[in-house]
Each structure stands twice: as C-alpha cells, then as structure tokens.
Amino acid sequence: MEIEELTATPGKPVLTGRRRDFLIGGILALGGAAAGALAYRELVPPEKRRAREFVHHGNSIIEKHYQQSTATVAALKAKYETAVFGKARVWDLIEKLALCVDETDSSLYCASQLIHVQQVLEGIERDGIQDHDLLIAALIHDVGKVLLLTDELPENILGATARISEAPHGAGLDQVVFQFGHGEMVYSRFKDHVPEHLAWLLRYHGTDMADLEPFLSEKDRQYRDRYLIPFHKYDVNTKSYNHLPKVQLAKYRDLIENTFPQPILF
Ligand SMILES: [Fe+2]
Numbered sequence: 001m002e003i004e005e006l007t008a009t010p011g012k013p014v015l016t017g018r019r020r021d022f023l024i025g026g027i028l029a030l031g032g033a034a035a036g037a038l039a040y041r042e043l044v045p046p047e048k049r050r051a052r053e054f055v056h057h058g059n060s061i062i063e064k065h066y067q068q069s070t071a072t073v074a075a076l077k078a079k080y081e082t083a084v085f086g087k088a089r090v091w092d093l094i095e096k097l098a099l100c101v102d103e104t105d106s107s108l109y110c111a112s113q114l115i116h117v118q119q120v121l122e123g124i125e126r127d128g129i130q131d132h133d134l135l136i137a138a139l140i141h142d143v144g145k146v147l148l149l150t151d152e153l154p155e156n157i158l159g160a161t162a163r164i165s166e167a168p169h170g171a172g173l174d175q176v177v178f179q180f181g182h183g184e185m186v187y188s189r190f191k192d193h194v195p196e197h198l199a200w201l202l203r204y205h206g207t208d209m210a211d212l213e214p215f216l217s218e219k220d221r222q223y224r225d226r227y228l229i230p231f232h233k234y235d236v237n238t239k240s241y242n243h244l245p246k247v248q249l250a251k252y253r254d255l256i257e258n259t260f261p262q263p264i265l266f
C-alpha cells in the first residue's frame with residue numbers, strides 16, 4: 001500500500017502514486033510540447049518557419065498525387081475531354097500563369113509560374129540557343145497549371161509525372177499509364193496544334209526518364225535525347241525564388257502569336 005492511499009480523504013477518489021505520476025507526467029509532457037512549440041516559434045526565424053510550412057504543405061499534395069489510381073487517371077482524362085475555358089488565345093493562357101503558384105515546388109516557393117517560364121527563357125537565351133521548339137516548349141510546357149484557377153484539386157495538377165503501370169519492354173511510353181497532371185493536360189490541348197515531337201515533350205516533360213528506360217520505344221529514345229534532355233536542363237536548373245528574370249516578353253508574345261495565330265480549345 002502506498003502512502004497516498006493512507007492519507008486520502010474518505011469518499012474522495014484516491015490518487016495512487018502510480019496514477020499521480022501518470023497525471024503529472026501527462027501534464028509535464030503537454031507543458032513540454034507547448035513550451036517546445038513556443039520555443040520553435042521564438043527561436044526559428046519566421047522565414048525559415050514559413051519555408052518549412054510551405055514544404056510540409058507541398059509534400060501533403062504530392063502524397064495525394066501518388067494515390068492516383070488508373071481509375072482516377074481515366075476519370076480525369078474523361079473529365080478533361082470537355083473544354084474548361086473554351087476558346088483561348090495561347091498568349092492569354094501563358095499570361096494566366098502569373099496567377100499560378102506551384103505549391104509543391106520549393107525551388108520557386110511563391111514565385112509565379114510566369115516567372116518560372118521567364119527564367120527558363122532567360123537560361124535558353126543565355127546559352128545563345130534559338131531553337132524554335134525549345135522556346136515554344138519553354139513558353140507552354142506548364143500551361144496546364146492554369147487548372148489551378150479552377151476548382152480542380154492541386155494533386156491532380158501538380159507534381160512529377162510518375163508511371164502507375166508497366167508495359168512490355170520497348171513498347172513505348174504511350175502504352176504506359178502515368179499519373180494525371182499538367183503534362184497530360186497541356187498535351188491534350190496542344191497535340192493537334194504542334195508537331196508530334198513537341199507534343200511528346202509537353203506530355204513527358206515531368207517524367208523520370210531513368211525509371212522509364214525499359215519501356216522506351218526507339219522513337220521515345222530519340223525524342224528524349226533530342227528534346228527532353230536539353231529542355232530539362234533549363235526547366236529544372238533555372239528555378240529560383242529570388243531571381244527576377246530579364247526577358248522581353250513582347251518578343252515572345254509575337255513568337256506565340258505567329259505560331260498559334262488562332263485561339264485553341266482549352
Ligand atoms: Fe511542369
């Protein structure tokens with residue numbers, strides 16, 4: 001018998017030593033957690049804290065993106081057989097990227113997708129490259145992210161494009177089911193308006209080619225080497241959350257107007 005049980009008032013609940021320790025432990029743990037949270041808020045600079053929160057939130061979107069099944073993908077493809085915005089000028093779609101932030105991309109944080117596009121263009125310019133296909137890809141590859149301006153869930157728009165099925169070796173990427181996202185969206189809108197290799201680049205710009213190696217057809221391999229690898233270099237490596245790119249947008253508006261003189265169904 002423990003001392004507390006001897007000294008307890010008759011009729012009142014008895015607080016045994018073990019229960020009391022448990023209670024005190026609980027209070028201390030709660031206090032510790034609260035103090036820890038307080039210390040975290042006090043000691044971690046606000047900028048760092050916001051960065052961590054941004055990444056945490058982005059990861060939760062990516063987690064949901066990875067839960068897509070072949071049925072989800074089929075449903076989303078069917079959903080987007082219908083136009084979302086109706087007829088749209090391609091340049092207007094590109095400008096809408098100024099309103100879009102990729103919450104899963106901590107290389108860019110809150111920098112808009114139009115800033116990202118300009119950073120890619122600036123990188124291409126810096127290397128003196130004037131490849132029409134590469135410039136058009138830089139301008140439109142992420143236009144599928146304008147879905148962020150609708151009520152679509154971010155996990156159905158953002159994140160990389162991973163495969164969720166296999167195919168016989170060498171069968172070709174069009175035999176593999178991929179997660180639905182902005183790559184598939186932009187492909188579906190532009191495939192009838194651009195050459196096949198460019199449509200291919202738009203569709204697979206966010207894929208991990210190392211994982212896809214066994215499934216590539218000879219054509220996929222050629223497109224990867226000729227278009228995706230050079231494009232990736234600029235798409236991935238020019239990202240910065242604090243670099244304001246200096247490019248002449250008017251020049252690129254002309255390029256887009258000349259390439260897509262008519263509005264497209266988006
Ligand atoms: Fe992308």
Ligand SMILES: [Fe+2]
Binds near residue numbers: 141142
């Ligand atoms: Fe991009």
